[in-house]
Amino acid sequence: MIGASREALAAGRQNLESLTDSTSVDAVKLAEELTAVTVLLDREVSLRRVLTDPSRSGQDKAQLVSSLLAGQVSGETVDLASGLVRSRWSGSRDLVDATEELAAYAEVIAAEKAGVLDDVEDELFRFGRVVCGSHELRSALTEPKAGSASKAALIKKLLGGRANAGTVRLVTALVTQPRGRSLEQGLESYSRLAAARRGRVVALVTTAVPLSDGQKERLSGSLARLYGRQVHLNIDVDPEVVGGVRVEIGDEIIDGTVSSRLEGARQSLEG
Incomplete structure (x- = not known):
């Protein structure tokens, strides 16, 4: 706007x-x-x-x-x-x-x-990752010809009893009334709203292996000092990055992964 x-x-x-x-x-x-x-x-x-x-x-x-x-x-x-x-x-x-x-x-x-905002944020992020990893599921939730009732029923089947009620309502509203947004755009907008409520920013962190609690705390603290605000971490594990950490905050990317360095070396050799 x-x-x-x-x-x-x-x-x-x-x-x-x-x-x-x-x-x-x-x-x-x-x-x-x-x-x-x-x-x-x-x-x-x-x-x-x-x-x-x-x-x-x-x-x-x-x-x-x-x-x-x-x-x-x-x-x-x-x-x-x-x-x-x-x-x-x-x-x-x-x-x-x-x-x-x-x-x-x-x-x-x-x-x-209700004291569950952190849980809702994590559930929305994990749901987005599940959908991205399944072409069949994504199609079922975004196919224009599929009725709203069937999409709502699918969300209830997937998340009912496994996620907070607020998460279920948010995702249901998104898939039944997308209004031109992609599923990813809608979930990202929810993440921004939650972060804004807490006065913090959201970082998408990609690593080859899961981070320990101590590593998460150190990374969150370093990013907080860098950006001057609290930072909420959404962790995505991707073995293809080989090692290191890739951080996305808004349009900014901090890429310290081994895969990116290897790609840079390959491009230098080809050049």
Whole structure:
């Protein structure tokens, strides 16, 4: 998002955080209701255009949202949606994207309150790795012709009883309502939201063998000093790297693997 939309999303996130600071607010319920609002806005093109029309007053758009959602969702969700449409948006699709992101962020907050956010992050990462390693599974979860019900049932079969409920809900929302995103993009966006909630960054670490707890602590500490923030490690074991460590943080790559050095030597010889 750019410009006005980015500012509107930031304001929406602040409103969500303020709401969920109260112990009486059910963040899981907020997430489920915001997901339903996302589906509505994604389906009703004319409605979202009206709700992002800069020629209409924010109060007018908020009243319209309230009239549509009152009695269907909680007052907290109505307040969040009303706040979103009062803002200015660079494009009507941005409103849908923001509502969807707030739904995922509410799940992140719920996981944090329950003390399982680290587990949810790890489960999402491991699930992504499993999917990447199975063409058949990935096809079953991303095939446009497959119905949402069958995809949701497959996720329940794969993760039900094995992962946190929040993980199951996040993955189910992603595979049933991808909205143009790849599965990998969606899982990565969840990881960023969880990291942002903790005020840290996520590093994808690739090694030839599993790291010990001590090695993880030392690597995490070194990266934290380098980036000035806490770093959450997602560890991927790949024997093809031979030895050493490869670290990806955003667009930055620190490649100290033996395989990369061998490839560099090969290219030098060929040159």
